[in-house]
Amino acid sequence: MGTTQLESVPEPKYWHLKTVLSEALDSEFSVGEILPNERDLAARFGVARATLRQALEQLELEGRLQRRRGVGTTVAPPRVGVAVGTEQHAWPGTATDAWQLADSALEVPPAAVAAALETGAEDTVHIVRRSRMTHGQPVAAELLYVPQSSVPELSAIDAPSGTARARAVLRELQRLELEGQDSAVELGSARADDAKQLDRLPGAPVLVVTTRFFAGGRTAALSVATYRADTCRLTFGDSGGVEIHQQPERQAS
């Protein structure tokens, strides 16, 4: 903290520009407003366009700007708090759940998923695809992997895929006694199909939340959920769905 330490750190030019731009956003622009084009901005701040672009990328990373094809660069609204963990553990698809079912199919999962679920490398598992909306915007896409051994009664169901089948998989899963769950969050880039669901380009930064659901002493289901990193902050803990409003990191810079 403090200016002394800051001054001892060599700051790249784009970093200084980012700070200046950030202040300009606060004082001169409102949410949703379109920024001047890169050439005009570069001229105004007396920097090369490459430097400007780096600074804009930083601000996009921090959720201050949104860049959309055909629209340009706009001032982003504050990130939305999305609850991803609460004290109460629950199976996917239970009442308080914010997810919408898309479809379900029986497929061979990626090797890492098979390892986590302790299924054979060539075994098919149920893959339920869900999406999550907040304020009418898609915020997350999820693949839920359920080994056939977790839902042994499901074989009687006729529908080969679709929402009805997805619902049936979750209903069967909920019969098991949930013993616990844990989650991990990491930075990733959106796969092509997730990107489409999230209204982003493939490769956009996302927060990947991997959740293991434990039942019968093993991992009974595994969820890989991809959240838009530009619009979401993920909340964990006591307050559940309560949004944390302050964004100290943004203003501390």
Next chain:
Amino acid sequence: MGTTQLESVPEPKYWHLKTVLSEALDSEFSVGEILPNERDLAARFGVARATLRQALEQLELEGRLQRRRGVGTTVAPPRVGVAVGTEQHAWPGTATDAWQLADSALEVPPAAVAAALETGAEDTVHIVRRSRMTHGQPVAAELLYVPQSSVPELSAIDAPSGTARARAVLRELQRLELEGQDSAVELGSARADDAKQLDRLPGAPVLVVTTRFFAGGRTAALSVATYRADTCRLTFGDSGGVEIHQQPERQAS
């Protein structure tokens, strides 16, 4: 999932290259190995250097590659699981805590922090700086904001700053009864001082974890912790410090 859906999505060229490169990393390179230079790689895969760079950026985002000045691009080891939330809530600085104290000072916090702590805009608060190491590598830098009203007995202490003062602030804080805590995770870019602590350049992607500690019916302390997004996956939930080994997102792409 499935090739049908994937094929219906237009894939940018760098995205396809990323997939090809990712497979090459799996089959031809080992962790820590230095990649050929950009010119050679671009020639090998028959792409423009701009396309190659975009693909390398994606792989860096996903934690597969590390780019370091003076070394070049190396194959990254798997991300390290770092526990950031457990079922047991605890004040910062208690026994099981993985943080090292750096220093402490009395300063005016950023406006958003002041709002969260309900201190006046010009009021100084105790700011404790800590760092977190895993396997000898710095993984996180933290600023812990503690209003003076949370540690009323502290005024008697002489040391104006430094580790001893930081320890005293935490000791006083631990006298309060912790009523609960919650956390939020979002994508950010490293501030200059955090970047230095984390051995990264300013602006590097980081995961920012904001934790509120509740006592006496209000927010008694606020932590803003900045984790390296390239090397960390943050774990929450039952298993506490247990690392989640699989990385489904990486291999699902």
